[in-house]
Amino acid sequence: MSPPGHDNNSEIGDVDPETKRIPAEALVVADRLRDEYGIPTVRQMPPLEELVLTILSQNTNDVNRDRAWMELRDRFPTWEEVLAAEIGEIEEAIYVCGLAKAKASYIVGALRQIKEETGKLNLDYLSDMGPDEAHEYLISMNGVGPKTAAIVLQFSLGIPAFPVDTHVHRVTKRLGLIGEKVSREKAHEILADMFPEERYLDVHINIIRHGRQVCDARRPLCQNCILNDICPSRTV
Numbered sequence: 001m002s003p004p005g006h007d008n009n010s011e012i013g014d015v016d017p018e019t020k021r022i023p024a025e026a027l028v029v030a031d032r033l034r035d036e037y038g039i040p041t042v043r044q045m046p047p048l049e050e051l052v053l054t055i056l057s058q059n060t061n062d063v064n065r066d067r068a069w070m071e072l073r074d075r076f077p078t079w080e081e082v083l084a085a086e087i088g089e090i091e092e093a094i095y096v097c098g099l100a101k102a103k104a105s106y107i108v109g110a111l112r113q114i115k116e117e118t119g120k121l122n123l124d125y126l127s128d129m130g131p132d133e134a135h136e137y138l139i140s141m142n143g144v145g146p147k148t149a150a151i152v153l154q155f156s157l158g159i160p161a162f163p164v165d166t167h168v169h170r171v172t173k174r175l176g177l178i179g180e181k182v183s184r185e186k187a188h189e190i191l192a193d194m195f196p197e198e199r200y201l202d203v204h205i206n207i208i209r210h211g212r213q214v215c216d217a218r219r220p221l222c223q224n225c226i227l228n229d230i231c232p233s234r235t236v
C-alpha cells in the first residue's frame, strides 16, 4: 500500500468534499490500532464534571489533573460551594495541575454562566441540543476550545465529536492524515470528516496510546511501530 495520499495532488489525507469518501488509509490506521490496543472502555461522567475535569487537564498530565480534581472536590463537594468560594481558594486547591489562576477563572466563569442562564448547576440540557448548537454553546465559554468541547460531547453525552490533543495532532501529521501546516483547531474538522462517527472514540484513544507508547514526540520508535509500512515519516 502506498503512503497515505501519495497518489493524488490534494492535501495528504484530504476527505473528498463532494462524496465525503473516507480515505482507505485512515481506516487501515484505525483498524490496526484497534487490533493493537483494543476497544477502549471509558469512564462516563456528567457533562459539567467532564467539563471541569477537562479544563484541569489542559497543559498537564493525567496524574496532576486527577490530584487537582480530588483536591477541588474534597474542599468543595458541590458546585455551589465552588461558586461561593474565593477565587484564590480555588486556585490553591488546583495548584498542582498548573495554570491555576487561568483554570480557576475558567471554571468559575463557566459555573457562573451556566447558573445565570439556567438557574441550575449542571449541563444536562446539552443533550437536548443538536451537535452544532451544543458545540457552539460550549466554546462560547472562556477557556473552552474545540478539544474540551469535543471531549464533553463525545465522552459524556455520546454526541459524535473528534477531540484532537497534542498526541493526536502529532501522530496524524506524521502519518500524513493531515497536512504539515494544519492547525490543531482545523484538525478537529478534518479528522471528524475522515473517520466514521462510530469510530471516533476508539480512534481518538488509540492514537493517544500510540503517541505515548510508540510515536513519541522526540523519539518515535519507528522500528517497533505497527504503522511503519504506511507512514511517510518513518525513520527506519
Ligand code: SF4
Pocket: 171, 174, 175, 214, 215, 216, 220, 221, 222, 225, 226, 227, 228, 231, 232, 233, 234, 235
Ligand atoms: S512509523 Fe514512526 S513516525 Fe510513523 S507513526 Fe510509527 S512511530 Fe510514528
